[in-house]
Amino acid sequence: MTGGNVDTRSDEDLLRAHVQGDPDAFAALITRHHTYLWSLACRTSGNPDDAADALQDALLNAHRMAGQFRSDAKVTSWLHRIVVNACLDRIRRNRSRMTVAIPEYDVLPLADGHDQMAAVDLSVSIGRALDELPPDQRAAVIAVDVEGLSVSEAAQRLGIPTGTVKSRCSRGRLRLAQILGHLRVA
Structure with a gap:
């Protein structure tokens, strides 16, 4: 070069x-x-x-x-x-x-879905929820759900069996659903 x-x-x-x-x-x-x-x-x-x-x-x-x-x-x-x-x-x-965790006094509730900032608020909420996952679950969820890798590709990249990727994704998604439950539309 x-x-x-x-x-x-x-x-x-x-x-x-x-x-x-x-x-x-x-x-x-x-x-x-x-x-x-x-x-x-x-x-x-x-x-x-x-x-x-x-x-x-x-x-x-x-x-x-x-x-x-x-x-x-x-x-x-x-x-x-x-x-x-x-x-x-x-x-x-x-x-x-x-x-020691510092309280987050500046966190605002999600904006109206028609507001352009709603997507930013949602992204921040999802990012914070991902941060609450254990690192191994976060890595699996990011590989499969964020990066769009197949389970076998994620397993290869992470160096773990496909069954482990599936179970980590399953547990991670369940935890994310609990954390982000407040976003559900009634």
């Missing part, structure tokens, strides 16, 4: 070149997928600060573990799994620290 040109090598070729010592290959690979990986980290972590830290940890791990990549999966699936695992690790670490 030279002076602003896009590297046209496949993801697998870039990762292989990185392992073989190409100093630009890993950067080209990450540049290609950074937007997706960042949005994944944000959705999984629940806040931009933790997402940034988790993504940095994930990219360092991917850089170091590139030689262990097996070509039985897509590079993007491998990166997805590393990012989700880094986010879940950070969530676990954060939970082990003592925190």
Whole structure:
């Protein structure tokens, strides 16, 4: 890759070149997928600060573990799994620290459905509800219901059996229905 040109090598070729010592290959690979990986980290972590830290940890791990990549999966699936695992690790670490919740006095009830802000309010409510799910359920629900992956694709990306994805989605959806029950129209 030279002076602003896009590297046209496949993801697998870039990762292989990185392992073989190409100093630009890993950067080209990450540049290609950074937007997706960042949005994944944000959705999984629940806040931009933790997402940034988790993504940095994930990219360092991917850089170091590139030689262990097996070509039985897509590079993007491998990166997805590393990012989700880094986010879940950070969530676990954060939970082990003592925190005190700050009351949210500025939360307004949902606006009228005809109001343009209603969609924003709904999005915020759903985001907050997702934040209340356990990290493993959140990751499964986001993969299947937000990203639109099939159960088998989500299982592959998360590195868990399909039955586990189904049960985590089921429990997560049930919990979301309870949390968001106030949004039901009578």
